[in-house]
Structures are given as C-alpha cells and as structure tokens.
Amino acid sequence: MVIRKAADVESTPxxxxxxxxxTMRILVGRCDGAPNFSLRQFTVEPGGHTPRHRHNYEHxxxxxxxxxxxxxxxxxxxxxxxxxxxxxxxQEHQFLNTGSEPLEFLCLVPVSFEAGGGQMEPTPGS
Amino acid sequence: MVIRKAADVESTPxxxxxxxxxTMRILVGRCDGAPNFSLRQFTVEPGGHTPRHRHNYEHxxxxxxxxxxxxxxxxxxxxxxxxxxxxxxxQEHQFLNTGSEPLEFLCLVPVSFEAGGGQMEPTPGS
Numbered sequence: 001m002v003i004r005k006a007a008d009v010e011s012t013p014x015x016x017x018x019x020x021x022x023t024m025r026i027l028v029g030r031c032d033g034a035p036n037f038s039l040r041q042f043t044v045e046p047g048g049h050t051p052r053h054r055h056n057y058e059h060x061x062x063x064x065x066x067x068x069x070x071x072x073x074x075x076x077x078x079x080x081x082x083x084x085x086x087x088x089x090x091q092e093h094q095f096l097n098t099g100s101e102p103l104e105f106l107c108l109v110p111v112s113f114e115a116g117g118g119q120m121e122p123t124p125g126s
Numbered sequence: 127m128v129i130r131k132a133a134d135v136e137s138t139p140x141x142x143x144x145x146x147x148x149t150m151r152i153l154v155g156r157c158d159g160a161p162n163f164s165l166r167q168f169t170v171e172p173g174g175h176t177p178r179h180r181h182n183y184e185h186x187x188x189x190x191x192x193x194x195x196x197x198x199x200x201x202x203x204x205x206x207x208x209x210x211x212x213x214x215x216x217q218e219h220q221f222l223n224t225g226s227e228p229l230e231f232l233c234l235v236p237v238s239f240e241a242g243g244g245q246m247e248p249t250p251g252s
Contacts, residue, residue, distance in 0.1 A: 062188070
C-alpha cells in the first residue's frame with residue numbers, strides 16, 4: 001500500500017503552451033505501479049489557467065477548493081469545491097481560476113492512451 | 127461533459143457483510159459512460175467501517191475529511207483529510223472511522239475486473 005499526504009508530494013510547474021501559473025502533483029501514478037488510472041492534483045493560481053486543448057482520453061475531476069470556471073464546448077461553467085466533472089475524450093476543455101484563492105482540483109486520467117495505429121503509450125503526466 | 131455537485135448525487139447505504147454505517151455516491155461511473163474508471167465518494171459514520179476484504183482490482187483513495195484508520199496487512203494506519211492511498215489488487219483492506227465526524231473519502235476503481243477465465247465483468251459499485 002502507498003499512503004502519503006498530498007501536501008508532501010512534489011509539486012512541479014506545468015510547462016505546456018497555453019498554461020499560466022499551474023502546478024501538478026502526481027498523487028498516485030505509473031511510478032507507484034498504478035495499472036489503470038492516475039490520480040493527480042492540480043493547483044491553479046488566481047488568474048491562471050490550464051491549456052485549452054483536447055485529447056483522446058477522458059478526465060474525471062473533483063474540485064477540492066477555490067472557485068473558477070471550466071470552458072467546454074464554447075461556454076464557461078462555474079466550478080467550486082465539491083463539484084465533480086466528467087470530461088469525455090476529444091472534447092475541448094480548460095480550467096481557469098477566476099477567484100482570489102488557489103483553485104485546487106483532482107484530475108484523473110487513464111495511464112495509457114491510444115497513440116495511433118492501435119499503439120498504446122503512457123499518458124503524459126500519469 | 128458532466129458537471130454536478132457531489133452533494134447532489136444520490137447517497138445509498140452500502141449493504142455488504144462486514145459493513146457498518148457506510149453510504150456511497152457514484153460521482154462519475156459506468157452510467158455516465160466512464161470508459162476506464164469510476165469515481166465514488168464514501169461516507170463512514172463515527173464508529174462505522176467498510177468490510178475487511180480483498181479483490182483483484184485496485185483502489186486509489188483521497189481522504190476528504192474526518193479521521194480514521196485503514197487496516198492493511200495486519201496493521202492499522204491513521205488517515206485524515208488530504209491523505210492519499212493506493213491499495214493494490216488482492217490486498218486485504220478496511221476503512222474505519224475512529225473520529226467524531228463523518229469520514230469522507232474518494233475511492234476510485236476500474237469499471238471492469240477480471241472475473242475468471244479472462245472474462246471481464248462490471249466492477250461492483252462502478
């Protein structure tokens with residue numbers, strides 16, 4: 001069993017085009033031997049945002065604290081602590097912190113994704 | 127996209143041998159079309175516990191609030207809000223609320239498990 005405090009997990013800046021002031025912790029992932037999915041925690045600072053992008057695997061999210069918006073299909077939707085999201089594969093999405101406190105959320109992904117021609121590859125950040 | 131408040135999801139009592147005062151919400155699951163894993167929230171009332179059991183699929187857990195213990199490999203480990211667990215397949219485990227407030231935690235499972243002879247079946251409660 002792995003048992004750890006989320007706050008003790010190394011927090012690393014997310015470097016992707018279109019990202020502003022976002023850090024990530026891999027709470028449980030491939031390095032732990034997770035066979036199917038990876039549990040990550042993201043922190044978006046006030047005014048920051050994740051990239052507006054899409055990929056061929058899903059997200060499941062739990063908002064821990066803070067307030068913000070999720071962009072999805074040409075509209076912004078308010079999010080706050082205790083909200084849950086399921087972002088299906090291939091749908092454009094983005095998380096934005098519109099509040100004054102850090103926006104903290106869990107973001108789950110499968111550990112592998114279909115990279116073309118039936119080839120499975122490790123999901124980035126898993 | 128699915129977007130909902132966890133508190134608005136129907137809470138159902140968990141009826142299994144060895145369970146005491148536990149309810150569950152399926153926050154994102156098979157019914158939403160989740161292709162790989164299911165996000166559930168469990169509430170264990172003070173003095174309550176989940177069954178002490180094992181199964182051939184993993185858990186990934188995030189403790190939201192409350193205090194308790196997890197039994198794993200003949201030992202009890204303290205857990206509280208912000209703790210993260212990875213319970214590997216086939217390992218005996220149990221969650222117990224040893225505090226005075228509800229113990230709330232997220233518990234992720236794959237949506238399917240190997241039921242013998244290579245047959246995949248829906249994971250209970252996914």
